[in-house]
Amino acid sequence: MTAVAVSVPRRRSWFLLDRPKLVGPLFIAPAIFYVLALVALPFLLAIYYSVSAYTIFDPNYRFVGFGNFLDVMKSDIFRRTLVNTFVFTIGAQIIGLLLGKFAAMLLLREFPGRGLARALVVLPWAVPVSLATLAWQWMFDSLYSVINWTLAAAGLINPASAPQWLGQQDLAMLAVTVVHAWRLFPFGVVIFIAGFTSVPRDILDAATVDGAGFWRRNYQIILPIIMPIVLIAVIFGTVFTFTDLSVVYLLTKGGPMNGTQVLGSLAFQVGIMSGDVAHGAVICLFLFPFLLIAVVALLRVLRRREI
Amino acid sequence: MPRLATRLLGEGSFYAAVIALVTFAAFPFYWMLITTFKTDGDLYNLKSNPYWFNAAPTLEHIRYLFHDTLFVQWVSNTALIGLCVVAITLIVALPAGYSLARMSGRGAESLGIGIFLTYLVPPTLLFLPLSRVISQLGLQDSLWSLVLVYPTFTIPFCTWLFMGFFKSVPREIEEAAIVDGCTVIGAFWKTVLPLSVPGILTVVIFAFTLTMQEFVYALTFISSSDEKPVTLGVATDLVRGDIFYWGELMAAALIASVPVAIAYNLFLDRFISGITGGAVK
Amino acid sequence: MASVTASDIRKQFGAVTAVDGITLTAHDGEFLVLLGPSGCGKTTLLRIIAGLETPTSGQVLIDGQVVNDMPPRARGIAMVFQTYGLYPHLTVYNNIAFPLRTQGTSRQEIKRKVEWAARLLGIDHLCNRRPRQLSGGERQRVALARALVREPSVFLLDEPLSNLDAKLRASARSDLKQFQQTVRTATIYVTHDQVEAMGMGDRIAVINNGKLRQVGTPAEIYEHPADEFVASFLGTPPMNLIERDGGSLGFRPEAFLPRELLNGSAIVEMPFRIDRMEYLGSERILYGGLEGRVAKREVTAKLPAHVTLEGIHAGAWHEFAVRESELRYFDQEGRQVRQ
Numbered sequence: 001m002t003a004v005a006v007s008v009p010r011r012r013s014w015f016l017l018d019r020p021k022l023v024g025p026l027f028i029a030p031a032i033f034y035v036l037a038l039v040a041l042p043f044l045l046a047i048y049y050s051v052s053a054y055t056i057f058d059p060n061y062r063f064v065g066f067g068n069f070l071d072v073m074k075s076d077i078f079r080r081t082l083v084n085t086f087v088f089t090i091g092a093q094i095i096g097l098l099l100g101k102f103a104a105m106l107l108l109r110e111f112p113g114r115g116l117a118r119a120l121v122v123l124p125w126a127v128p129v130s131l132a133t134l135a136w137q138w139m140f141d142s143l144y145s146v147i148n149w150t151l152a153a154a155g156l157i158n159p160a161s162a163p164q165w166l167g168q169q170d171l172a173m174l175a176v177t178v179v180h181a182w183r184l185f186p187f188g189v190v191i192f193i194a195g196f197t198s199v200p201r202d203i204l205d206a207a208t209v210d211g212a213g214f215w216r217r218n219y220q221i222i223l224p225i226i227m228p229i230v231l232i233a234v235i236f237g238t239v240f241t242f243t244d245l246s247v248v249y250l251l252t253k254g255g256p257m258n259g260t261q262v263l264g265s266l267a268f269q270v271g272i273m274s275g276d277v278a279h280g281a282v283i284c285l286f287l288f289p290f291l292l293i294a295v296v297a298l299l300r301v302l303r304r305r306e307i
Numbered sequence: 308m309p310r311l312a313t314r315l316l317g318e319g320s321f322y323a324a325v326i327a328l329v330t331f332a333a334f335p336f337y338w339m340l341i342t343t344f345k346t347d348g349d350l351y352n353l354k355s356n357p358y359w360f361n362a363a364p365t366l367e368h369i370r371y372l373f374h375d376t377l378f379v380q381w382v383s384n385t386a387l388i389g390l391c392v393v394a395i396t397l398i399v400a401l402p403a404g405y406s407l408a409r410m411s412g413r414g415a416e417s418l419g420i421g422i423f424l425t426y427l428v429p430p431t432l433l434f435l436p437l438s439r440v441i442s443q444l445g446l447q448d449s450l451w452s453l454v455l456v457y458p459t460f461t462i463p464f465c466t467w468l469f470m471g472f473f474k475s476v477p478r479e480i481e482e483a484a485i486v487d488g489c490t491v492i493g494a495f496w497k498t499v500l501p502l503s504v505p506g507i508l509t510v511v512i513f514a515f516t517l518t519m520q521e522f523v524y525a526l527t528f529i530s531s532s533d534e535k536p537v538t539l540g541v542a543t544d545l546v547r548g549d550i551f552y553w554g555e556l557m558a559a560a561l562i563a564s565v566p567v568a569i570a571y572n573l574f575l576d577r578f579i580s581g582i583t584g585g586a587v588k
Numbered sequence: 589m590a591s592v593t594a595s596d597i598r599k600q601f602g603a604v605t606a607v608d609g610i611t612l613t614a615h616d617g618e619f620l621v622l623l624g625p626s627g628c629g630k631t632t633l634l635r636i637i638a639g640l641e642t643p644t645s646g647q648v649l650i651d652g653q654v655v656n657d658m659p660p661r662a663r664g665i666a667m668v669f670q671t672y673g674l675y676p677h678l679t680v681y682n683n684i685a686f687p688l689r690t691q692g693t694s695r696q697e698i699k700r701k702v703e704w705a706a707r708l709l710g711i712d713h714l715c716n717r718r719p720r721q722l723s724g725g726e727r728q729r730v731a732l733a734r735a736l737v738r739e740p741s742v743f744l745l746d747e748p749l750s751n752l753d754a755k756l757r758a759s760a761r762s763d764l765k766q767f768q769q770t771v772r773t774a775t776i777y778v779t780h781d782q783v784e785a786m787g788m789g790d791r792i793a794v795i796n797n798g799k800l801r802q803v804g805t806p807a808e809i810y811e812h813p814a815d816e817f818v819a820s821f822l823g824t825p826p827m828n829l830i831e832r833d834g835g836s837l838g839f840r841p842e843a844f845l846p847r848e849l850l851n852g853s854a855i856v857e858m859p860f861r862i863d864r865m866e867y868l869g870s871e872r873i874l875y876g877g878l879e880g881r882v883a884k885r886e887v888t889a890k891l892p893a894h895v896t897l898e899g900i901h902a903g904a905w906h907e908f909a910v911r912e913s914e915l916r917y918f919d920q921e922g923r924q925v926r927q
Contacts, residue, residue: 023491024410027402028418031462034399035425038437038459043428045436103328106321117325119572120333126571127336128520130542131560135335138342138553144350146338146357186332194579236427243429246522250542264431264523271435272527280435287432295424302420482640483673487734488661488690501677 049281056275068282077258078266078283085262087173089242092180096237099181100188107189108196125186133250136179140165140251169259172252176260179247184237191233195226231301239294243287263287336564342557343368350554368554369562378559380533381540384450385563388536389515391454396461396514401507403462404469405495409478419470426463430523433459438527450536452528457521461514468513468578472506473499509577512570519567537563590651590664590741591616592637592774597646599632599798606632607643608798614742614774619765621789622778625821629798630778631746637776638667638744650741661690666735667744671751672727674719680706680730681715687738705733709767724752725760732764736771743768743775749784761787782822786810794818816922825873825888829918830881835925836918841873841890843914846897847907856915860889860908862900869893874900 050069053062072078107118124132139146148162157163165175199222207221223230245264248254254261254269261269263286271280342350344364355361372378407419437456438447446452476499484494500507525539532544541559545552592614599607607629614620622630635641637648639660647654655663666687675683684705688698706712709729719727728748735743748764749757765788768775779785785792786806794801794809794817802814813819813827819838820826828844829836847857859879863886866873874889889908891900899906919925 024406027406030399031403031422031466034458034462035422038456039425039428039433042433042436042440045439046432049436049439099328099331102324106325106328109321111322111325117329119568120329120336122332122571122575123336123568124332126516126568127564128522128538128567130522130538131564132335134542134556134560135339138551138557139335139338141553144353144357144553149357182331182335190575190579239427239429243431245431249526264429267431267435268523268527272438277435277439284432284435287429291427291429291432295427298424298427299420477671477673479669479671479673480675483667483669483675483734484686484690485640486638486660486665486667487687487738490659490661493690498675498677 046281046284049277050285052278054277056277064278068278072279072282072286077261080258081261081263081266081283082286084173084260085242088177088180088260088262089238091177092184092241093234093238095177095181096184097188097234099185101192103185103189104192104196107193121189122186124183125190129183129244129246130250132183133179133247136175136182137166137251140175142167166252167256169256172256172260176248176251179251180241180244183247184241187237188233191229192226195229196222198229199225228301228304232298235294235298235301239291242290336561339557339561339564342553343561345554347554368558371552372555372558372562376545376555376559377532377535377540378537378562381535381537382563384534384540385519385536385538388450388453388457389518392457392461392518393511393514395454395458396465397507397511399458400462400465400469400510403466405473405499407466407470408473409481419467422463423467424463426460426467430460430521434523434527437524441528446528448529448531448534450529450534453518453521453524453536456524456528457518460521461517464517465510465514468510469503469506472503472510476502505577509574512574513578516567516570519563590774592742592776593649594633594637595647595649597633597636597643597648599629599636599641600644605798607636609646610795610798610800612793612800612803614776616774617772619768619775619777619788619790621785621792622776622795623780623782623785623789623792623821624795625780628795630780630795633795634744634746634776634778637742638665639663664741665744666738666740666742668728668731668735668746668748670747672719672731672748674727674730674734676719678718679715680711680717680719680722683719683730684733684737687734701737702733705737708736708770709733725756728752728760732767740773743771743773745775745777747779748777749779749781757784764788782824786822794821796821812924813916814924816918819916819918819924825890826885827916828887829884830878830887831883832917834920836884836922838916838918839910839914841888843910844887844889844908845891845910846895846900847909848897849895850909850911852911854912855909856912857907857909859905860887861905862902864902865900867893879905 051063051065053064053068103121107114107121138144142164145162145165147165148157148159151157152159152162163171165171203221203225204217207217212221243264245262245268248260248262248265249268252260254265258266263283267280267283270276270283274280341359344366345360346362346365346367349355349360349362352361403422407415407422410418441447441452441456444452444455446455480498480502481494484498485491489497519536519538522538522542525536526543529535529539532540535544537559541556541563545556545559594610594612597607597610598605610629610633612620612633622633624630632641636643639648639655639658643656647656649655650663650665660667675686678686681702684702685698688701693701702715703712706715709732711726711729711733714722714726714730719730722730731748745764749760752760761784777788789806791803791805792809793803796817802809802818804812809818810822813822816829816836816838820829823840825841827838827840829838831837844858844860847855858881860874861876861879862874863876865875871893872891872895874891875886876889877883878887917925
């Protein structure tokens with residue numbers, strides 16, 4: 001046994017690939033490049049367009065400073081849109097969160113059919129937004145709405161004056177909010193279940209021995225422990241709702257009369273359908289401060305949890 | 308026996324709550340299902356009970372869908388886009404996730420969080436400038452525009468998932484491979500990858516579902532019917548004038564939804580541990 | 589077959605100095621133990637020698653050649669990790685074959701070597717199993733076989749026994765020692781367990797806070813500790829240290845016996861107040877204090893069990909004594925001085 005294990009040629013160049021300091025950045029570079037090119041760059045472009053008078057029909061770049069911003073902010077439609085966006089987001093979040101927590105608590109308990117129940121509860125979140133929204137659109141149909149049929153059959157409404165879920169302003173807002181919440185709540189369920197099951201058994205047992213009842217255990221022990229995950233989920237959920245355009249676009253296209261218009265759908269209407277890229281970009285940019293707040297909040301939560 | 312009564316009441320209300328919840332979540336899908344198989348006569352009859360079949364179920368909507376619309380084309384578009392996007396995502400996110408999982412120090416942490424945060428950037432912020440970029444690149448109205456743009460949200464998310472999965476592979480195994488004669492990349496290839504196959508599979512499925520669910524970019528970039536992915540095509544093309552062909556619409560929605568729903572349910576547990584695993588450590 | 593030298597190795601992690609200027613040589617064929625408490629830097633030093641970490645300053649030499657710039661696979665070393673680092677997705681056979689495959693060895697050669705290593709370690713009947721089907725002791729032997737099959741110049745072992753049951757550890761210890769004596773390759777072994785160190789090492793290097801405190805044979809270290817740390821770290825119970833003239837006076841519990849058992853002159857007497865007694869079967873440990881003396885911790889005496897004397901029980905005072913030759917003196921800094 002006199003042979004020595006070194007049979008790898010000692011060429012210097014080979015050892016470059018062994019240096020973690022080289023390989024590490026190399027492995028990350030493509031991801032960073034992709035993100036910079038297709039996220040950071042368009043964002044800068046949005047700013048660039050927002051201070052110009054660029055439209056599809058007149059693609060010459062002319063700098064107009066903040067003129068576009070003033071135009072947009074003075075517009076009643078825009079103000080209505082801003083209010084709508086907040087209303088939908090807050091409404092959908094509250095409903096979605098409460099339902100999610102409630103459903104999670106139900107699903108934590110073992111009962112026959114739990115697997116099926118969970119699979120069904122997850123569906124609204126799993127299925128593509130356009131397809132799910134179409135189903136709701138059919139359910140809200142002006143003539144054949146199953147909801148109206150059921151309400152009429154139960155004697156709660158007069159079929160002749162059945163509510164136009166997508167045609168009346170207040171009802172349309174309600175409808176869109178409910179659909180948002182419906183899409184959101186399974187996400188909440190999943191997060192809450194994950195959170196609940198991650199609380200160590202020992203802590204729960206100790207609390208029980210210490211005399212804590214069901215509600216106290218829940219609100220004073222479990223909730224604070226899972227708060228970080230819940231907050232992260234809330235932040236994500238809020239951002240997704242606030243910036244969503246699909247539900248509104250498909251259900252009402254922002255109508256009736258901009259009654260359900262949200263920032264996303266307004267930006268689409270102005271920027272793509274009307275071709276006014278400059279003003280469209282401004283509307284898009286109004287999403288940004290909100291996004292920034294969400295990011296800062298998220299970072300604070302993450303930092304406190306020392307990932 | 309008040310005890311029994313309260314227990315029954317408790318159990319009863321528990322199950323009632325569960326049923327109410329499940330109904331709220333799943334009813335639209337039941338509605339999709341039943342609409343697909345109802346004849347038009349049955350569907351558009353104000354007098355009939357909508358909850359069940361009043362005439363015999365029919366396959367005519369499905370037949371129409373497959374023969375007289377571009378549904379099959381849309382599905383194959385979606386498949387193509389999905390495959391390409393997943394491929395790109397794997398090539399970019401796998402090494403990135405590995406690098407972040409193994410790098411030590413605050414820099415790595417910040418970078419990881421930074422990449423994850425880009426997932427928060429909504430398509431509705433970027434779709435407008437991106438549409439200009441796409442037309443500059445001559446990709447407008449082509450599904451390749453989506454293949455180019457979709458990785459912007461799959462990569463950050465999948466990098467985060469991979470980071471979580473790779474962190475759970477013990478370092479010692481890689482170090483043993485390095486001592487045994489592998490380069491850093493060799494050790495990754497021969498030890499970490501084979502051990503992460505379930506995680507990789509999960510990420511592939513989720514990347515695919517992410518591309519299937521996207522709507523905004525598809526709506527913005529593509530207008531020719533035969534380039535559309537299925538989620539766009541169904542929502543826009545199955546409407547003639549102002550008339551919604553609900554039978555076909557629901558059939559299409561149903562068929563397109565089923566694979567995603569199945570995939571999500573099969574991989575949900577993995578997915579959750581991937582997300583929280585990266586965060587709860 | 590080679591020697592390994594760590595020359596003035598220093599390693600900083602940010603503001604923390606893990607290894608603070610250690611120079612050490614493991615000679616060809618020698619079993620060198622790096623002994624120290626958790627966090628003292630011994631594992632870091634081992635990893636630097638292996639090439640898994642780069643030193644902030646200092647050199648690693650294998651067989652006289654500086655290997656700082658070489659990755660682990662080019663250094664001719666083999667390593668066994670604390671949790672063995674076995675590849676869970678490969679069979680035992682493929683685990684052992686792995687390092688040969690990365691070198692591009694031929695299939696017959698691989699078969700020959702793997703079977704030889706497996707036979708040497710008594711695991712040839714396990715070749716088709718996966719690591720998760722093996723016991724702790726079996727896994728350790730697979731890790732050793734994998735290290736052996738590369739025929740390295742140096743074996744590096746990082747606390748390989750710490751994951752075994754206490755009972756298994758003793759037999760694993762002697763197996764390992766025998767293994768090394770058969771193979772006769774220089775071995776560097778990291779542990780925090782001084783019994784392991786004393787039982788296995790040809791020489792022991794005691795490390796604390798990143799610094800090398802003493803290097804020597806087990807006898808040298810035990811009987812002539814270079815400072816208070818070494819004196820206290822080795823030996824159970826630890827050496828008694830009594831304050832004296834700014835420094836300390838030390839004597840081992842087994843040297844601290846009832847006066848009547850010691851004959852001859854050159855004996856220092858100390859009245860011993862016994863507070864409590866532990867009967868451990870083969871010996872008795874007495875805990876207490878000395879009159880008029882300040883000690884760093886409870887003064888202990890270790891008596892063989894067959895010694896039973898009147899008046900030795902809890903609560904009693906008894907005249908105890910130590911031979912002068914067993915006394916050790918330590919100065920203010922804790923270093924040993926001759927007197």
